[in-house]
Amino acid sequence: MRIEDEIKNIIEKKDYDFWEFLKKAYENNIKLDIGHFILLNILIGVNDLYHKLSEKFGEEEARKILERNKIFAKNSDFISGEFLKDYIDRKSRVAVHNRIKDLKTLGFKIESKSGPFGGYKIVGYPEWFKK
Template identity: 55%
Template sequence: MEIQYDSIKLDFWAFLREAYKKNIKLDLGHFIILIKLLEINREYNNLIKKYGKKDARKILEDKGVFSKNSEYVSGEYLKKYISRNSRGAVYSRIKDLQSLGFEIKTKPGALGGYKLLKTPKWFKVLD
């Protein structure tokens, strides 16, 4: 079984296996946040190739994706995709994803956010 949100497909069963091993209860929000972080990384890299790093960051900041003066995805931006009213809901899902082996750097505060740095070996994006 696979989950697709926009343009990225994930192996649902691999997630369930890993979550079961770590006793983590998943919901759709976990998958949506991960897919959004993957999509943003892809878009950011494409923009860097086209416009350079400084302009690419500014473009995503102007869209409300990145927090001000950073390369961190805003918790405010992510929370609207999981239909929650608090950034805490995003943070709790990020902590779960980190427990599953995703390397996600967090930066607290109004100018902070999340940056996906590395995925675990068991994780694969499906074609």
């Protein structure tokens, strides 16, 4: 399993109901861009990948694999803001933070942690969202 291939597949995955997503954004007065969808795909996909790797290698080794690939922040199971910003083609992690805030407004449960061991991880989904 190549992590690079897994990440590419994660970003290209589009399994959720696009129209329901747009409807909820409209109801909450959130202006979406492709970055919202990319971040959501990465948060969900990396979470799934972490669980898959954990089953195969154990949680600690899975975390280290994702850390070595600069997906997880150092000594953490949070997805690095640096990693995320590169995928939405922005120079600032503020762009990531703003989109994460929007996703939280839509009902996604996303934990945020600041500092060098920080980042983001998805821990729950709104009822309307079909994963």
